[in-house]
Amino acid sequence: MEESCSEIEVAVSLIKEALGDARPAELRGELMGSPVETEYGRRLLDDLTAVGLVDVEAEGRCALVRGGSPPAAHFLRLTLEKLRASLLAEEAVTEVEFAEAVAALENPAVTAIMPMTVAAWGWRT
Numbered sequence: 518m519e520e521s522c523s524e525i526e527v528a529v530s531l532i533k534e535a536l537g538d539a540r541p542a543e544l545r546g547e548l549m550g551s552p553v554e555t556e557y558g559r560r561l562l563d564d565l566t567a568v569g570l571v572d573v574e575a576e577g578r579c580a581l582v583r584g585g586s587p588p589a590a591h592f593l594r595l596t597l598e599k600l601r602a603s604l605l606a607e608e609a610v611t612e613v614e615f616a617e618a619v620a621a622l623e624n625p626a627v628t629a630i631m632p633m634t635v636a637a638w639g640w641r642t
Contacts, residue, residue: 558635570639577633584627593629594622 558577565573582588597604597619604610610618621627 558633558637561635561637565637565639569642571642573637573639575635575637577635579633580631582629582631584622584624584629588631589622589627589629592631594619597622 558575561575562573580588584590597615601615604615605612622629
């Protein structure tokens with residue numbers, strides 16, 4: 518059974534990850550405010566098989582990035598900043614926790630795991 522996370526839950530996970538308090542968070546399309554189907558990778562094999570491809574395979578890739586690098590210092594930071602008001606209003610995190618998380622994303626000693634990208638392929642018969 519798949520569980521879905523609210524924007525707030527994911528943002529809190531990102532903050533805790535940046536502070537070293539949680540497992541790597543999985544970014545969701547809702548968090549980024551786009552209609553991206555972030556769970557589609559799980560269905561790729563079935564969908565490619567359904568259209569007649571054979572020998573269908575897939576793999577997932579997650580980049581590991583250092584704090585201060587563009588993916589961490591810009592992408593992840595901007596993602597958190599987008600939800601700042603909601604996080605604080607719902608008391609999901611404190612202002613201090615939020616500030617520490619953003620600072621951690623600038624710290625080269627911190628390693629962040631980026632969202633997974635799934636690639637799939639198969640052959641026509």
